[in-house]
Amino acid sequence: MPYDYEPFEYAPPPGLKAKEPQHKVVIVGAGPVGLAMAIELSNHGVSSVVLDDNNVVSVGSRAICWSKRSLEIFDRLGIGEQALAKGVTWKVGRTFHRDHEVFNFDLLPEKGHRMPAFVNLQQYYVEQYLVERAQEIDLVDLRFLNKVTAVEQTDDAVHLRIETPDGEYGLAADYLIACDGARSPVRGMMGLEFEGELFEEHFLIADIEMQGNFASERWFWFEPEFHAGQSALLHKQPDNIYRIDLQLGWDTDPDEEKKPEKVIPRIEKVVGHSDFRLDWVSVYTFQCRRLRDFVHGRIIFAGDSAHVVSPFGARGGNSGLQDVDNLGWKLAAVLQGRAPAGLLDSYNRERTHGADENLRNSSRTTRFMTPADGIERIFRDQVLRLAGKVPFARGWVNSGRLSVPCIYPSAAPDNIRMPKATRPGAVALDAPHGNGWLLQNLGGAPRLLAINCAAPDLGLDVLEVEETPFLRERYLGDAAQAFYLIRPDQVVAARWIEPDAQAVRAAIDAMWEGRA
Amino acid sequence: MSLIETDNLPDHDDFYAELLATHRGLNEAQSHALNARLILILANHIGDRAVLSRALELARETV
Numbered sequence: 001m002p003y004d005y006e007p008f009e010y011a012p013p014p015g016l017k018a019k020e021p022q023h024k025v026v027i028v029g030a031g032p033v034g035l036a037m038a039i040e041l042s043n044h045g046v047s048s049v050v051l052d053d054n055n056v057v058s059v060g061s062r063a064i065c066w067s068k069r070s071l072e073i074f075d076r077l078g079i080g081e082q083a084l085a086k087g088v089t090w091k092v093g094r095t096f097h098r099d100h101e102v103f104n105f106d107l108l109p110e111k112g113h114r115m116p117a118f119v120n121l122q123q124y125y126v127e128q129y130l131v132e133r134a135q136e137i138d139l140v141d142l143r144f145l146n147k148v149t150a151v152e153q154t155d156d157a158v159h160l161r162i163e164t165p166d167g168e169y170g171l172a173a174d175y176l177i178a179c180d181g182a183r184s185p186v187r188g189m190m191g192l193e194f195e196g197e198l199f200e201e202h203f204l205i206a207d208i209e210m211q212g213n214f215a216s217e218r219w220f221w222f223e224p225e226f227h228a229g230q231s232a233l234l235h236k237q238p239d240n241i242y243r244i245d246l247q248l249g250w251d252t253d254p255d256e257e258k259k260p261e262k263v264i265p266r267i268e269k270v271v272g273h274s275d276f277r278l279d280w281v282s283v284y285t286f287q288c289r290r291l292r293d294f295v296h297g298r299i300i301f302a303g304d305s306a307h308v309v310s311p312f313g314a315r316g317g318n319s320g321l322q323d324v325d326n327l328g329w330k331l332a333a334v335l336q337g338r339a340p341a342g343l344l345d346s347y348n349r350e351r352t353h354g355a356d357e358n359l360r361n362s363s364r365t366t367r368f369m370t371p372a373d374g375i376e377r378i379f380r381d382q383v384l385r386l387a388g389k390v391p392f393a394r395g396w397v398n399s400g401r402l403s404v405p406c407i408y409p410s411a412a413p414d415n416i417r418m419p420k421a422t423r424p425g426a427v428a429l430d431a432p433h434g435n436g437w438l439l440q441n442l443g444g445a446p447r448l449l450a451i452n453c454a455a456p457d458l459g460l461d462v463l464e465v466e467e468t469p470f471l472r473e474r475y476l477g478d479a480a481q482a483f484y485l486i487r488p489d490q491v492v493a494a495r496w497i498e499p500d501a502q503a504v505r506a507a508i509d510a511m512w513e514g515r516a
Numbered sequence: 517m518s519l520i521e522t523d524n525l526p527d528h529d530d531f532y533a534e535l536l537a538t539h540r541g542l543n544e545a546q547s548h549a550l551n552a553r554l555i556l557i558l559a560n561h562i563g564d565r566a567v568l569s570r571a572l573e574l575a576r577e578t579v
């Protein structure tokens with residue numbers, strides 16, 4: 001069944017009749033990032049107005065692969081269960097070169113986590129769930145068919161001009177968050193430009209609906225016989241929809257390649273039959289670029305407006321959600337007077353760091369899939385050749401590296417006897433906890449997590465737990481006991497074996513001030 | 517010591533990127549020459565005849 005794009009309701013905004021009072025936050029864009037941002041801010045008690053020039057979810061095939069961290073964030077936003085129930089997971093991945101399978105792998109789920117490594121779920125479902133959730137929340141004022149046409153910043157406010165079907169109006173807010181996507185009009189209005197690499201390559205993506213038992217696996221072809229010299233990818237999504245990505249080469253005409261009479265025979269060669277319905281086709285090129293700075297006074301960029309990557313490795317939407325995770329509590333703390341405005345500099349520092357890691361990974365995958373002629377191609381082909389024979393080379397085959405959260409640089413208190421994976425700057429790892437899960441219990445407030453010990457009273461919520469094998473592996477290491485300070489975005493701020501109230505207090509101050 | 521054939525290089529993606537970057541801007545003959553020097557340098561570092569013989573054999577078998 002094709003997805004039913006039900007339009008969202010438009011209501012004339014109050015600002016058309018009378019000047020609205022200054023809002024706390026205006027979010028431009030109701031894509032996955034803007035919607036998640038509004039819900040996350042409401043979790044921290046902050047109201048926002050979300051403006052979108054459109055009134056439907058993202059049309060066609062875009063993001064499909066949502067990482068474990070995104071699912072954990074969805075859980076805090078209230079749509080984790082839905083995403084998990086609807087999403088599908090593949091376990092077996094097969095890699096082909098020319099006409100033979102080079103190797104395959106089985107992704108065994110890691111035990112003791114609520115969420116799997118990823119699920120595949122069409123972006124339109126994610127946006128639908130987020131819109132439905134946002135509409136339940138009083139602190140979120142969602143306005144469709146509200147197009148932002150001008151933005152101006154003064155010392156104490158951001159002023160916007162907005163076009164609606166009923167005319168134009170103005171809004172003012174303490175902060176504006178630009179979640180208006182890769183072509184970000186706000187970025188343009190501010191005269192800011194992306195910096196980075198553009199790849200001269202065309203990819204065709206097609207969604208097809210196929211009944212029957214086609215394997216729930218990921219298939220990746222380097223230079224398949226059916227598509228000479230290029231690469232191809234097949235992925236499963238819910239509703240019996242499969243996504244096919246075909247590299248086209250730079251010297252192709254996108255409009256020509258999109259025609260069904262061109263697309264259908266290609267897909268027949270991929271799946272080996274013609275029993276499918278074409279649901280969506282588009283051709284895209286891609287870039288790996290970002291803004292130099294994500295924070296410009298009272299205007300803050302998040303998601304694709306701040307950084308764009310090639311889709312291989314599924315880092316676009318996933319990294320946008322990590323921006324939301326990082327920014328939500330910080331902006332709330334600044335607006336509520338709990339932290340100095342300087343805390344927002346740490347959003348810029350940490351998320352540009354995250355963006356660089358994503359850009360690096362996406363560029364490397366792109367290079368591997370589309371090597372330049374000459375030595376680059378020789379190395380690529382020989383990695384594939386070796387991979388069929390020598391185990392080490394399989395890991396070198398790069399058709400996308402799964403998105404995992406980056407580790408923020410940190411000089412906070414640490415102890416090398418504790419596991420590296422949960423060092424300061426890393427996202428806390430999930431583990432079973434009572435009848436539920438550790439991350440759910442950490443929630444979205446700053447916490448002191450005390451394992452095998454009592455926590456001093458420092459005015460923060462405390463979670464005291466006894467060790468389990470998972471906690472030993474993930475949090476204790478060699479230590480008999482452990483004491484973690486965890487930020488509202490569930491990033492480890494500092495940790496100790498012996499808690500010393502004064503040191504913990506200093507680390508709490510550093511957290512609110514955004515010091516690394 | 518025998519030749520290690522399983523994953524042994526942490527962050528090999530990073531090495532691979534550096535390897536390609538080292539070649540950037542060279543013509544074919546220069547790249548060949550660079551590869552030759554690289555093999556000689558690594559062979560000296562490995563310093564184990566049996567390992568090197570097995571590596572040569574493996575590279576040759578895959579032709």
Ligand SMILES: Cc1cc2nc3c(=O)[nH]c(=O)nc-3n(C[C@H](O)[C@H](O)[C@H](O)COP(=O)(O)OP(=O)(O)OC[C@H]3O[C@@H](n4cnc5c(N)ncnc54)[C@H](O)[C@@H]3O)c2cc1C
Pocket residue numbers: 028029030031032033034051052053054058061062063064065066123146147148149179180181182184185186205284302303304305311314315316317318319320
């Ligand atoms: C082929 C493809 C495959 C992808 N695969 C993946 C994947 O598997 N996993 C993954 O994580 N990511 C993937 N991505 C990336 C993902 O789609 C994007 O990163 C994600 O949509 C970014 O969300 P966003 O909210 O920042 O921007 P968008 O989704 O682009 O939303 C921006 C919103 O702003 C609105 N807007 C624009 N201008 C204005 C204005 N002037 N006034 C008001 N509103 C405005 C738009 O209408 C839109 O609703 C893929 C992308 C592509 C193209």
